[in-house]
Amino acid sequence: MGVIESSAAAAEETEQRRRRHSAAALDRQARVPWLPSPPAVARKMRASEYHSLNDYSNWVLVEEKSFVRTLILNRPKQLNSASRYMISRLLELFLVYEKDSNVKLVILKGKGRAFCAGGDVAALVHDINNGNWKSCAIVSWKVFTLNYLMATYSKPQVSILNGIVMGGGAGCSIHGSVRVATENSVFAMPETALGLFPDTGASYFLSRLPGHFGEYLGLTGARVDGAEMLACGLATHFVPSAKLPSLEAALHTVDSSDKAIISAVIGQYSELPMLKEQSAYRRSDVINRCFSRRTVEDILSALEREATNKVDDWIHASLQSLKKASPTSLKISLRSIREGRLQGIGQCLVREYRMACHVMQGEVSKDFVEGCRALLLDKDKNPKWEPPRLELVSEKMVDKYFSKVDDEDWEDLKLPARSNLPASAIAKL
Secondary structure, three states, X not given: OOHHHHHHHHHHXXXXXXXXXHHHHHHHHOOOXXXXXXXXXXXXXXXXXXXXXXXXXXXXXXXXXXXXXXXXXXXXXXXXXXXXXXXHHHHHHHHHHHHOOOOOEEEEEEOOOEEEOOEOHHHHHHHHHOOOHHHXXXXXXXXXXXXXXXXXXXXXEEEEEOOEEEOHHHHOOOOOOEEEEOOOOXXXXXXXXXXXXXXXXXXXXXXXXXXXXXXXXXXXXXXXXXXXXXXXXXXXXXXOHHHHHHHHHHHOOOOOOOHHHHHHHHHOOOOOOOOOOOOHHHHHHHHHXXXXXXXXXXXXXXXXXXXXXXXXXXXXXXXXXXXXXXXXXXXXXXXXXXXXOXXXXXXXXXXXXXXXXXXXXXXXXXXXXXXXXXXXXXXXXXXXXXXXXXXXXXXXXXXXXXXXXXXXXXXXXXXXXXXXXXXXXXXXX
Protein backbone atom coordinates (compact mmCIF):
# COMPACT_ATOMS: atom_id res chain seq x y z
CA MET A 1 0.00 0.00 0.00
CA GLY A 2 1.43 3.37 -0.99
CA VAL A 3 1.85 6.35 1.31
CA ILE A 4 -1.17 8.10 -0.15
CA GLU A 5 -3.39 5.02 0.17
CA SER A 6 -2.12 4.36 3.70
CA SER A 7 -2.77 7.94 4.77
CA ALA A 8 -6.23 7.83 3.24
CA ALA A 9 -7.02 4.57 5.04
CA ALA A 10 -5.79 6.00 8.34
CA ALA A 11 -7.84 9.14 7.81
CA GLU A 12 -10.90 7.05 7.04
CA GLU A 13 -10.37 4.93 10.17
CA THR A 14 -9.99 8.10 12.25
CA GLU A 15 -13.17 9.50 10.75
CA GLN A 16 -15.06 6.27 11.51
CA ARG A 17 -13.87 6.41 15.14
CA ARG A 18 -14.94 10.06 15.34
CA ARG A 19 -18.38 9.17 14.05
CA ARG A 20 -18.80 6.32 16.51
CA HIS A 21 -17.63 8.56 19.35
CA SER A 22 -19.97 11.36 18.22
CA ALA A 23 -22.89 8.98 18.03
CA ALA A 24 -22.22 7.71 21.54
CA ALA A 25 -21.79 11.24 22.88
CA LEU A 26 -24.98 12.34 21.20
CA ASP A 27 -26.87 9.42 22.70
CA ARG A 28 -25.69 10.43 26.16
CA GLN A 29 -26.70 14.05 25.63
CA ALA A 30 -30.16 13.41 24.22
CA ARG A 31 -31.13 10.01 25.63
CA VAL A 32 -34.79 9.46 26.38
CA PRO A 33 -34.87 8.07 29.94
CA TRP A 34 -38.46 6.88 29.99
CA LEU A 35 -37.83 4.00 27.61
CA PRO A 36 -35.94 0.84 28.64
CA SER A 37 -32.23 1.09 27.90
CA PRO A 38 -31.28 0.36 25.25
CA PRO A 39 -34.80 0.54 23.74
CA ALA A 40 -35.41 -1.47 20.60
CA VAL A 41 -36.87 1.53 18.84
CA ALA A 42 -33.80 3.60 19.74
CA ARG A 43 -31.53 0.81 18.48
CA LYS A 44 -33.38 0.83 15.18
CA MET A 45 -33.20 4.61 14.96
CA ARG A 46 -29.50 4.71 15.76
CA ALA A 47 -28.83 2.11 13.13
CA SER A 48 -30.76 4.03 10.52
CA GLU A 49 -29.13 7.30 11.54
CA TYR A 50 -25.52 6.39 12.15
CA HIS A 51 -24.92 3.23 10.16
CA SER A 52 -25.98 5.17 7.09
CA LEU A 53 -23.96 8.28 7.83
CA ASN A 54 -22.23 7.98 4.48
CA ASP A 55 -25.65 8.19 2.80
CA TYR A 56 -27.05 11.06 4.86
CA SER A 57 -24.03 13.11 5.92
CA ASN A 58 -24.44 15.50 2.99
CA TRP A 59 -27.84 16.55 4.34
CA VAL A 60 -25.97 18.87 6.73
CA LEU A 61 -22.91 20.40 5.12
CA VAL A 62 -20.18 22.01 7.21
CA GLU A 63 -17.89 24.84 6.14
CA GLU A 64 -15.00 25.97 8.33
CA LYS A 65 -13.59 29.47 7.90
CA SER A 66 -11.29 30.78 10.60
CA PHE A 67 -13.37 31.06 13.80
CA VAL A 68 -16.69 30.58 12.00
CA ARG A 69 -18.62 27.37 11.30
CA THR A 70 -21.33 27.45 8.66
CA LEU A 71 -23.94 24.67 8.70
CA ILE A 72 -25.97 24.22 5.52
CA LEU A 73 -29.24 22.28 5.46
CA ASN A 74 -28.99 20.38 2.20
CA ARG A 75 -32.25 18.70 1.17
CA PRO A 76 -33.39 21.31 -1.35
CA LYS A 77 -35.87 19.03 -3.13
CA GLN A 78 -37.62 18.49 0.22
CA LEU A 79 -37.34 22.21 1.08
CA ASN A 80 -34.74 21.18 3.68
CA SER A 81 -37.34 19.49 5.87
CA ALA A 82 -35.49 18.28 8.95
CA SER A 83 -35.04 14.52 9.07
CA ARG A 84 -34.10 12.49 12.14
CA TYR A 85 -30.50 12.45 11.00
CA MET A 86 -30.37 16.22 10.44
CA ILE A 87 -31.70 16.94 13.93
CA SER A 88 -29.18 14.54 15.49
CA ARG A 89 -26.34 16.00 13.46
CA LEU A 90 -27.23 19.61 14.34
CA LEU A 91 -27.47 18.70 18.01
CA GLU A 92 -24.08 17.02 17.85
CA LEU A 93 -22.41 19.96 16.09
CA PHE A 94 -23.89 22.65 18.33
CA LEU A 95 -22.72 20.74 21.42
CA VAL A 96 -19.21 20.37 20.01
CA TYR A 97 -18.93 24.00 18.87
CA GLU A 98 -20.03 25.43 22.19
CA LYS A 99 -17.07 23.76 23.90
CA ASP A 100 -14.58 24.54 21.13
CA SER A 101 -12.65 27.74 21.88
CA ASN A 102 -11.69 27.98 18.21
CA VAL A 103 -15.35 28.51 17.26
CA LYS A 104 -16.67 32.02 17.91
CA LEU A 105 -19.73 32.06 15.64
CA VAL A 106 -22.14 29.55 14.07
CA ILE A 107 -24.01 30.37 10.84
CA LEU A 108 -27.03 28.27 9.87
CA LYS A 109 -28.63 28.46 6.43
CA GLY A 110 -30.42 26.35 3.85
CA LYS A 111 -29.60 25.40 0.28
CA GLY A 112 -32.11 26.29 -2.42
CA ARG A 113 -35.33 28.24 -1.97
CA ALA A 114 -35.94 27.22 1.63
CA PHE A 115 -34.17 27.65 4.93
CA CYS A 116 -36.24 24.81 6.38
CA ALA A 117 -39.91 24.07 5.71
CA GLY A 118 -40.34 22.12 8.95
CA GLY A 119 -39.91 18.61 10.25
CA ASP A 120 -40.22 15.42 8.25
CA VAL A 121 -43.86 14.88 9.22
CA ALA A 122 -44.39 12.17 6.61
CA ALA A 123 -41.89 9.98 8.48
CA LEU A 124 -43.63 10.71 11.78
CA VAL A 125 -47.06 9.81 10.39
CA HIS A 126 -45.62 6.59 8.95
CA ASP A 127 -44.41 5.57 12.42
CA ILE A 128 -47.69 6.57 14.08
CA ASN A 129 -49.70 4.56 11.56
CA ASN A 130 -47.49 1.57 12.37
CA GLY A 131 -48.26 1.88 16.07
CA ASN A 132 -44.87 3.34 16.92
CA TRP A 133 -45.68 6.77 18.34
CA LYS A 134 -42.89 6.41 20.91
CA SER A 135 -40.25 6.55 18.20
CA CYS A 136 -41.79 9.90 17.21
CA ALA A 137 -41.52 10.97 20.84
CA ILE A 138 -37.78 10.22 20.73
CA VAL A 139 -37.45 12.49 17.71
CA SER A 140 -39.42 15.24 19.47
CA TRP A 141 -37.21 14.85 22.54
CA LYS A 142 -34.13 15.52 20.42
CA VAL A 143 -35.79 18.37 18.50
CA PHE A 144 -36.82 20.15 21.68
CA THR A 145 -33.38 19.57 23.22
CA LEU A 146 -31.86 21.20 20.13
CA ASN A 147 -34.31 24.12 20.40
CA TYR A 148 -33.36 24.60 24.05
CA LEU A 149 -29.64 24.44 23.24
CA MET A 150 -30.09 27.12 20.57
CA ALA A 151 -32.21 29.30 22.87
CA THR A 152 -29.57 29.19 25.61
CA TYR A 153 -26.50 29.08 23.38
CA SER A 154 -23.49 30.92 24.76
CA LYS A 155 -22.19 31.80 21.30
CA PRO A 156 -23.95 33.78 18.57
CA GLN A 157 -26.02 31.82 16.06
CA VAL A 158 -26.66 33.70 12.82
CA SER A 159 -29.58 32.19 10.90
CA ILE A 160 -29.79 33.32 7.29
CA LEU A 161 -33.46 32.97 6.37
CA ASN A 162 -33.29 33.42 2.61
CA GLY A 163 -36.44 31.49 1.73
CA ILE A 164 -39.16 29.40 3.38
CA VAL A 165 -39.12 29.22 7.18
CA MET A 166 -41.97 27.12 8.55
CA GLY A 167 -42.76 24.98 11.60
CA GLY A 168 -39.64 23.23 12.82
CA GLY A 169 -37.56 25.54 10.64
CA ALA A 170 -38.64 28.38 12.90
CA GLY A 171 -37.61 26.35 15.94
CA CYS A 172 -34.11 25.97 14.47
CA SER A 173 -33.69 29.68 13.84
CA ILE A 174 -35.93 32.04 15.83
CA HIS A 175 -34.38 30.91 19.13
CA GLY A 176 -30.96 32.01 17.86
CA SER A 177 -29.51 35.41 18.68
CA VAL A 178 -29.35 36.78 15.11
CA ARG A 179 -31.98 36.16 12.41
CA VAL A 180 -31.37 37.63 8.95
CA ALA A 181 -34.39 37.94 6.65
CA THR A 182 -34.35 38.80 2.95
CA GLU A 183 -36.86 39.67 0.23
CA ASN A 184 -37.19 35.91 -0.34
CA SER A 185 -38.17 35.07 3.24
CA VAL A 186 -41.56 33.46 3.87
CA PHE A 187 -42.42 32.64 7.48
CA ALA A 188 -45.42 30.63 8.67
CA MET A 189 -46.54 28.30 11.44
CA PRO A 190 -49.13 26.20 9.51
CA GLU A 191 -49.66 23.50 12.16
CA THR A 192 -53.36 24.05 12.89
CA ALA A 193 -54.14 23.16 9.26
CA LEU A 194 -52.34 19.84 9.83
CA GLY A 195 -54.06 18.93 13.09
CA LEU A 196 -50.97 19.85 15.10
CA PHE A 197 -50.03 23.01 17.06
CA PRO A 198 -47.14 25.48 16.83
CA ASP A 199 -44.36 23.67 18.70
CA THR A 200 -40.53 23.70 18.83
CA GLY A 201 -40.82 26.52 21.35
CA ALA A 202 -43.30 28.56 19.30
CA SER A 203 -45.45 29.24 22.35
CA TYR A 204 -42.43 31.14 23.68
CA PHE A 205 -41.54 33.24 20.65
CA LEU A 206 -45.06 33.79 19.27
CA SER A 207 -46.32 35.00 22.65
CA ARG A 208 -43.55 37.61 22.72
CA LEU A 209 -44.45 39.27 19.43
CA PRO A 210 -46.11 42.70 19.67
CA GLY A 211 -49.72 42.71 20.84
CA HIS A 212 -51.55 39.59 19.75
CA PHE A 213 -49.72 39.13 16.46
CA GLY A 214 -48.45 35.78 17.72
CA GLU A 215 -51.96 34.44 18.24
CA TYR A 216 -52.84 35.59 14.73
CA LEU A 217 -49.85 33.80 13.17
CA GLY A 218 -50.22 30.67 15.30
CA LEU A 219 -53.95 30.15 14.75
CA THR A 220 -54.34 31.14 11.09
CA GLY A 221 -51.00 29.87 9.76
CA ALA A 222 -50.72 33.14 7.83
CA ARG A 223 -47.54 33.81 5.90
CA VAL A 224 -45.41 36.89 6.46
CA ASP A 225 -42.52 38.16 4.38
CA GLY A 226 -39.08 39.41 5.33
CA ALA A 227 -40.16 42.99 5.93
CA GLU A 228 -42.94 41.81 8.25
CA MET A 229 -40.54 39.49 10.05
CA LEU A 230 -38.26 42.43 10.78
CA ALA A 231 -41.14 44.66 11.85
CA CYS A 232 -42.58 42.19 14.36
CA GLY A 233 -39.24 40.96 15.72
CA LEU A 234 -39.03 37.50 14.19
CA ALA A 235 -35.97 38.78 12.33
CA THR A 236 -33.24 41.00 13.76
CA HIS A 237 -31.93 42.21 10.39
CA PHE A 238 -33.01 42.49 6.75
CA VAL A 239 -30.32 42.03 4.10
CA PRO A 240 -31.07 41.90 0.35
CA SER A 241 -30.19 38.46 -0.97
CA ALA A 242 -27.73 39.95 -3.47
CA LYS A 243 -25.62 41.09 -0.53
CA LEU A 244 -25.55 37.75 1.28
CA PRO A 245 -22.24 36.53 -0.27
CA SER A 246 -20.53 39.73 0.84
CA LEU A 247 -22.12 39.52 4.26
CA GLU A 248 -20.94 35.95 4.77
CA ALA A 249 -17.44 36.84 3.62
CA ALA A 250 -17.39 39.67 6.17
CA LEU A 251 -18.64 37.36 8.95
CA HIS A 252 -15.87 34.89 8.14
CA THR A 253 -13.35 37.52 9.27
CA VAL A 254 -14.97 37.96 12.69
CA ASP A 255 -12.81 36.88 15.63
CA SER A 256 -15.37 37.49 18.36
CA SER A 257 -18.47 36.07 20.03
CA ASP A 258 -19.66 39.56 20.94
CA LYS A 259 -23.16 39.96 19.54
CA ALA A 260 -22.73 43.74 19.26
CA ILE A 261 -19.70 43.30 17.01
CA ILE A 262 -21.49 40.73 14.85
CA SER A 263 -24.61 42.90 14.62
CA ALA A 264 -22.45 45.84 13.57
CA VAL A 265 -20.97 43.77 10.73
CA ILE A 266 -24.43 42.70 9.56
CA GLY A 267 -25.65 46.28 9.93
CA GLN A 268 -23.27 47.36 7.16
CA TYR A 269 -25.32 45.27 4.73
CA SER A 270 -28.76 45.76 6.25
CA GLU A 271 -31.66 47.78 4.94
CA LEU A 272 -35.00 48.90 6.39
CA PRO A 273 -37.65 47.56 3.98
CA MET A 274 -41.09 49.07 3.54
CA LEU A 275 -44.14 47.05 4.55
CA LYS A 276 -46.50 46.27 1.70
CA GLU A 277 -49.77 48.17 1.68
CA GLN A 278 -51.71 44.96 2.33
CA SER A 279 -49.36 43.74 5.06
CA ALA A 280 -51.09 42.05 7.97
CA TYR A 281 -48.78 43.96 10.28
CA ARG A 282 -50.48 47.19 9.19
CA ARG A 283 -53.69 45.75 10.67
CA SER A 284 -52.40 45.45 14.20
CA ASP A 285 -55.41 47.31 15.59
CA VAL A 286 -57.85 44.75 14.13
CA ILE A 287 -55.61 41.84 15.10
CA ASN A 288 -55.37 43.06 18.68
CA ARG A 289 -59.12 43.63 18.91
CA CYS A 290 -59.96 40.16 17.61
CA PHE A 291 -57.13 37.86 18.67
CA SER A 292 -57.05 39.16 22.24
CA ARG A 293 -60.39 37.46 22.89
CA ARG A 294 -60.52 34.72 25.49
CA THR A 295 -61.61 31.79 23.30
CA VAL A 296 -61.32 30.69 19.68
CA GLU A 297 -65.10 31.08 19.34
CA ASP A 298 -64.82 34.67 20.59
CA ILE A 299 -62.02 35.38 18.10
CA LEU A 300 -64.16 34.08 15.23
CA SER A 301 -67.14 36.17 16.36
CA ALA A 302 -64.98 39.29 16.59
CA LEU A 303 -63.61 38.75 13.08
CA GLU A 304 -67.13 38.20 11.73
CA ARG A 305 -68.25 41.48 13.28
CA GLU A 306 -65.31 43.21 11.60
CA ALA A 307 -66.33 41.61 8.29
CA THR A 308 -69.87 43.03 8.52
CA ASN A 309 -68.50 46.55 8.90
CA LYS A 310 -66.31 46.52 5.79
CA VAL A 311 -65.32 44.38 2.84
CA ASP A 312 -61.78 43.21 3.52
CA ASP A 313 -60.03 40.31 1.80
CA TRP A 314 -57.63 39.96 4.72
CA ILE A 315 -60.44 39.44 7.23
CA HIS A 316 -62.13 36.96 4.89
CA ALA A 317 -58.88 35.01 4.45
CA SER A 318 -58.33 34.91 8.22
CA LEU A 319 -61.85 33.60 8.80
CA GLN A 320 -61.45 30.94 6.13
CA SER A 321 -58.15 29.76 7.59
CA LEU A 322 -59.68 29.41 11.04
CA LYS A 323 -62.74 27.59 9.75
CA LYS A 324 -60.63 25.10 7.77
CA ALA A 325 -58.26 24.32 10.63
CA SER A 326 -58.61 21.48 13.12
CA PRO A 327 -60.95 22.64 15.92
CA THR A 328 -58.90 20.72 18.48
CA SER A 329 -55.66 22.22 17.19
CA LEU A 330 -57.08 25.74 17.40
CA LYS A 331 -58.07 25.34 21.03
CA ILE A 332 -54.86 23.76 22.27
CA SER A 333 -52.78 26.24 20.23
CA LEU A 334 -54.48 29.28 21.72
CA ARG A 335 -54.06 27.98 25.25
CA SER A 336 -50.43 27.06 24.56
CA ILE A 337 -49.55 30.55 23.32
CA ARG A 338 -51.39 32.19 26.21
CA GLU A 339 -49.54 30.04 28.75
CA GLY A 340 -46.28 30.78 26.94
CA ARG A 341 -46.59 34.46 27.78
CA LEU A 342 -45.92 33.63 31.42
CA GLN A 343 -43.30 30.90 30.97
CA GLY A 344 -39.62 30.70 30.12
CA ILE A 345 -38.34 28.80 27.11
CA GLY A 346 -37.62 25.66 29.13
CA GLN A 347 -41.11 25.56 30.62
CA CYS A 348 -42.63 26.09 27.18
CA LEU A 349 -40.68 23.20 25.69
CA VAL A 350 -41.56 20.82 28.53
CA ARG A 351 -45.25 21.66 28.09
CA GLU A 352 -45.08 21.42 24.30
CA TYR A 353 -43.42 18.01 24.61
CA ARG A 354 -46.40 16.79 26.62
CA MET A 355 -48.73 18.19 23.99
CA ALA A 356 -46.76 16.64 21.13
CA CYS A 357 -46.82 13.21 22.80
CA HIS A 358 -50.59 13.42 23.23
CA VAL A 359 -50.97 14.40 19.57
CA MET A 360 -48.83 11.47 18.42
CA GLN A 361 -50.44 9.01 20.82
CA GLY A 362 -53.80 9.99 19.30
CA GLU A 363 -56.05 9.05 22.21
CA VAL A 364 -57.93 12.36 22.32
CA SER A 365 -57.90 13.08 18.59
CA LYS A 366 -56.24 11.66 15.49
CA ASP A 367 -56.40 14.97 13.64
CA PHE A 368 -52.62 15.09 13.04
CA VAL A 369 -52.65 11.88 11.00
CA GLU A 370 -55.78 12.99 9.16
CA GLY A 371 -54.42 16.46 8.42
CA CYS A 372 -51.18 15.08 7.02
CA ARG A 373 -53.14 12.61 4.92
CA ALA A 374 -55.36 15.31 3.44
CA LEU A 375 -52.74 17.99 2.86
CA LEU A 376 -49.44 16.18 2.35
CA LEU A 377 -50.08 12.58 1.31
CA ASP A 378 -53.38 12.14 -0.56
CA LYS A 379 -53.56 15.92 -1.09
CA ASP A 380 -57.36 15.99 -1.39
CA LYS A 381 -57.33 19.03 0.93
CA ASN A 382 -60.46 17.78 2.63
CA PRO A 383 -59.55 16.67 6.16
CA LYS A 384 -62.28 15.04 8.26
CA TRP A 385 -61.61 16.53 11.66
CA GLU A 386 -62.82 14.72 14.75
CA PRO A 387 -64.39 16.42 16.63
CA PRO A 388 -65.56 18.39 13.57
CA ARG A 389 -66.69 21.59 15.34
CA LEU A 390 -65.29 23.90 18.00
CA GLU A 391 -68.24 23.47 20.33
CA LEU A 392 -67.58 19.72 20.46
CA VAL A 393 -64.04 20.21 21.77
CA SER A 394 -64.59 20.29 25.52
CA GLU A 395 -62.40 21.94 28.13
CA LYS A 396 -61.69 18.47 29.52
CA MET A 397 -60.35 17.36 26.13
CA VAL A 398 -58.09 20.42 25.96
CA ASP A 399 -56.86 19.83 29.52
CA LYS A 400 -55.75 16.34 28.51
CA TYR A 401 -53.10 17.73 26.14
CA PHE A 402 -51.50 19.67 29.00
CA SER A 403 -51.37 16.73 31.41
CA LYS A 404 -48.77 14.00 31.74
CA VAL A 405 -49.13 11.13 29.28
CA ASP A 406 -50.81 8.08 30.78
CA ASP A 407 -48.09 5.56 29.98
CA GLU A 408 -46.00 3.81 32.62
CA ASP A 409 -42.78 4.28 30.62
CA TRP A 410 -43.36 7.94 29.85
CA GLU A 411 -41.57 10.87 31.50
CA ASP A 412 -41.63 14.62 31.05
CA LEU A 413 -38.95 16.20 28.88
CA LYS A 414 -35.73 16.61 30.84
CA LEU A 415 -33.65 19.40 29.40
CA PRO A 416 -29.86 19.49 29.86
CA ALA A 417 -28.49 21.63 32.67
CA ARG A 418 -27.28 25.02 31.42
CA SER A 419 -25.20 26.88 34.01
CA ASN A 420 -22.97 29.96 34.06
CA LEU A 421 -24.53 31.37 30.94
CA PRO A 422 -24.60 35.11 30.19
CA ALA A 423 -27.95 36.90 30.29
CA SER A 424 -27.84 37.22 26.49
CA ALA A 425 -28.00 33.43 26.25
CA ILE A 426 -31.24 33.25 28.21
CA ALA A 427 -33.50 35.73 26.42
CA LYS A 428 -32.86 36.59 22.79
CA LEU A 429 -36.26 37.90 21.70
